[in-house]
Amino acid sequence: MKYEPVGVFDSGVGGLTVAREIMRQLPKERIVYFGDTARVPYGSKSQETIIRYSRQIIRFLKTRNVKAIVVACNTASAFALDTIQPELDIPIIGVVKPGAKIAAETTRSGKVGVIGTEGTIRSRIYTETIAKHDPNIQVMAKACPLLVPLVEEGWLKDKITVEVATRYLQPFLESDVDTLIMGCTHYPLLRSMLRRILGNQVNLVNPAYETARGLKRLLQDNDLVNDGKCTADGKHYEFYVSDAAEKFMEFANNILPYDIDNTQLIHIEEY
């Protein structure tokens, strides 16, 4: 079982920032990545729909014999993880809890900010998860629905993106928030811009990084660490999408440390 791959899924390309962290921190692990590009984005959809989509994806990943699952999508972590976890016989981890935990541990002002999609923010998942760590921490949350389309348009360093991000971040600048969670997997691609807008007083939390650390512990606890001799070269990574494989590969090759040359299309609705 320990030589089987880790399944990683997201609504589209955003979860590649999580896959990238796993590749960096756990270079011996094989990965099967699924991006639901036919039904992206998840951020504006309802909980019921996200649970249905997540179940389909997990059924698909299990056909690839995954030993553990990473929900590399904040909306799916918020909406579906608690429902799906008891249905599974393999370990699963989302991006929300690791990000919330480090933010709760890091803040000194006791005020944490969260930015994300409409779905993630509406779910109040970060607010509730942080409250479980420390009910005295105040959480200020803001949906930033335009940041994903701006990243996907490729306007990563554009002045319009700066203007939009500055407007979204304004309430945090006028507050005592000292820790801001990038609660959407696309946002780390805007990290240096967000950093410039927020200044050095605010600590930026990247849940992708914390999730890869959490996965490492989860594999250790379940005796699932791949201790084989294989070295990372991009060949033990498999990519699947529900639509537009070419476009996915192009985006992936801008993000990942290895060039990928094969992405398979599957009909996720059949799972």
Added chain:
Amino acid sequence: MKYEPVGVFDSGVGGLTVAREIMRQLPKERIVYFGDTARVPYGSKSQETIIRYSRQIIRFLKTRNVKAIVVACNTASAFALDTIQPELDIPIIGVVKPGAKIAAETTRSGKVGVIGTEGTIRSRIYTETIAKHDPNIQVMAKACPLLVPLVEEGWLKDKITVEVATRYLQPFLESDVDTLIMGCTHYPLLRSMLRRILGNQVNLVNPAYETARGLKRLLQDNDLVNDGKCTADGKHYEFYVSDAAEKFMEFANNILPYDIDNTQLIHIEEY
């Protein structure tokens, strides 16, 4: 048959601008509207996927006994209409051909512009349809992927939206284009802004308006005009979505001339 409703579908809320024109121009017609809010947007998805989705939606609409179908989505009109038309035993009309026809007839400079989603522009459907009317017309097409999220964020009169639209429209301002097709159903909601950016030299074509006119002719030609006594009061309109019915109604009530108080959720994947 003539007393049955017209089926109208779109990837989400955008097609309501088409439904609104049908309500205005054909007030006696009943409408069954379907918005595929679980899988929106279509603009970035592949032709194969859009055809599959459109077939499912048409199977659903036929369970509502529709007498004709309006594809109120530019991407689906571009990708799916020609494939689906021969499979049907009722008339169907899309938004592309009526918009392309009026643009070809209106231009004096012989240069027509088109703006739309990535999918619509990549399909070259407007370029090819205009060429069928007059091969001498030059078509300049540009994808504007951020305009839909900006409309859905509600930034309809915002200076950031002006900046984004101005950047997208710049190539048209530097050209002899005298007719610009708003090739996405969300864009008429930005009409006055686009008009200000373009000035009065450019004629803005709204395919929604032309499609309602085309539907009128299509119903006449097929002896399907509803000549009953019913008057428009919002009660002979039915709305269905694949997700987030509440949010849909809120948006619809900002656009439509009648308040709607009932939108039903259906599982479109089961059709």
